[in-house]
Amino acid sequence: MQVRNFLDNDDVKVIAEQGAFKVIEWQRDLSVGYSDAMAAYFASEMNVRRRQLVCTLNGQNGVTTQAGAMQWTMGNVQATTGVKGVGDFVGKLARGAVTGESAVKPEYVGQGTLVLEPTWKHVLLLDNVQHMGGGMVVNDGFFYACDSTIKHKAVPVSRPSAMIAGGEGLFNLGLQGAGVVALESPVPMSEIVVVDLENDELKVDGNFAIAWTPGLQFTVERSGKSLLGSAASGEGLVNVYRGVGRVLLTPTAA
Secondary structure (H helix, E strand, O other): OOOOOOOOOOOEEEEEEEOOEEEEEEOOOOOOOHHHHHHHHHHHHOOOOOEEEEEEEEEEEEEEEOOOOEEEEEEEEEEEOOOOOHHHHHHHHHHHHHHOOOOOOOEEEEEEEEEEOOEOOEEEEEEOOOOOOOEEEEOOOOEEEEEOOOEEEEEEOEOHHHHHHHOOOOEEEEEEOOOEEEEEEOOOHHHOEEEEEEEEEEEEOOOOEEEEOOOOEEEEEEOOOOHHHHHHHOOOEEEEEEEEEEEEEOOOOO
């Protein structure tokens, strides 16, 4: 089987590649109409472009994606649930219910190519060991895909009463093990701010952290020592990361 006018299209550029994953970027949107041409041109000039994740399966590896992300496959590629029994299924349902992510994420195995649907967001490829020390906790809505060697779990957040008050969830998605993780981000990798904590404390006002290492203690707290102090500062609740580890921040909220 051969595929033409895809990766060899002169409008397609591979902007990142790691392991089984390639991130391609469509340089221009040539399908727009007359009335939208000007907006599409300036969007492209400002790096607002469609991007897709292309996954290569060699018969030995597998890829887990967010539910509904697949656009097309080529070759001997099968989609499975990745469920290994009743207990595993119940665990996935519970994890999906508390993290806000899809309960059962499809796992693609076989030999061929898997292409995910286009996104206007940036796709970040992170080696879970090299970049995050073997594990990361992902904020809601950022997970896109990963090697199936990586295990998923629900990570509880300290001080749940503050989470409820701040409108946040009580759990985040934890990814543990060797492999590559693909995240959807509002900014490219070149704008990601990396904060390494050494028995220190980081306070973030807003949804700017996309991922952090699981060794950090993550809580939601008042910005001031009292309710009156928080009200006076105008900040209210902030996300707090303490201990030793790494936090990935975006300069703009998702």
